[in-house]
């Protein structure tokens with residue numbers, strides 16, 4: 001496995017790979033890898049000739065009071081894990097390599113970014129689109145792999161690919177969870193032992209809400225049930241807990257087929273997100 005830091009190095013590898021008629025799978029990450037990331041890489045390994053994983057904590061998607069500086073980083077550990085699942089190339093550029101000067105051109109995410117995480121993190125999805133658009137151009141992947149844990153991110157990137165005609169396929173994988181249901185996240189390392197013990201209640205709350213909604217069709221009651229469960233059990237502060245149609249992220253109607261039940265919860269200073277995507281019959285939907 002190669003670890004490279006410059007765009008020129010990656011472009012050269014891409015040029016050679018494409019010249020041989022081989023396919024490239026891209027797994028964009030911010031590093032500090034866990035089984036969620038490794039599931040994406042494993043899937044990519046099975047479907048592409050060359051697997052490129054980017055590891056880049058992208059400053060343009062963090063707000064001024066967010067955790068850009070403290071976000072966990074450990075390239076050595078990440079490299080071992082990535083190699084163990086067959087990643088061929090880690091692309092780990094510096095901030096200067098990706099953004100050579102201030103005041104360049106940015107992308108503005110559309111309607112789907114005005115709600116959920118986009119409402120509490122203004123500009124976040126503009127930054128995500130900026131970096132993924134660059135990665136798509138640099139790595140020229142045939143397939144790009146994202147986790148459903150960031151369901152709003154997937155929906156917005158699908159819109160980017162459609163509206164800007166990127167010649168690639170977005171592949172989405174289900175959320176990988178700890179044994180007690182907590183969604184795996186690099187930010188879980190921020191949790192104290194006491195916080196870690198109570199956070200499975202976030203997923204429990206989502207399940208309660210989903211079951212309530214499937215049984216009675218009352219979104220407000222479902223959300224109240226989940227909010228109460230999560231607040232009572234974790235002592236956290238709910239940033240949002242909403243039921244929307246997926247992937248268009250609009251208010252649900254009688255004709256909605258796939259639902260996104262999504263939440264963000266502050267546990268102390270740590271902001272955790274989780275969601276369930278399901279169909280009218282309650283089955284987990286393919287996204």
Ligand SMILES: Nc1ncnc2c1ncn2[C@@H]1O[C@H](COP(=O)(O)OP(=O)(O)OP(=O)(O)O)[C@@H](O)[C@H]1O
Pocket residue numbers: 028029030031035036037039040145146147148149150173174175176177183184185186187188
């Ligand atoms: N538990 C998970 N299951 C499946 N995919 C995941 C999971 N966690 C992250 N991913 C996916 O991995 C990719 C990289 O995500 P990222 O590096 O931000 O990891 P993360 O653990 O979500 O970090 P954090 O939530 O702390 O920002 C994204 O496509 C994301 O959706």
Ligand SMILES: CC(C)(CO)[C@@H](O)C(=O)[O-]
Pocket residue numbers: 028029030056058061128131132150153
């Ligand atoms: C897609 C991504 C790597 C862009 O920085 C990031 O938002 C993430 O890790 O989900």
Ligand code: BAL
Pocket residue numbers: 030061062150
């Ligand atoms: N996976 C989402 C990246 C972020 O929180 O900025």
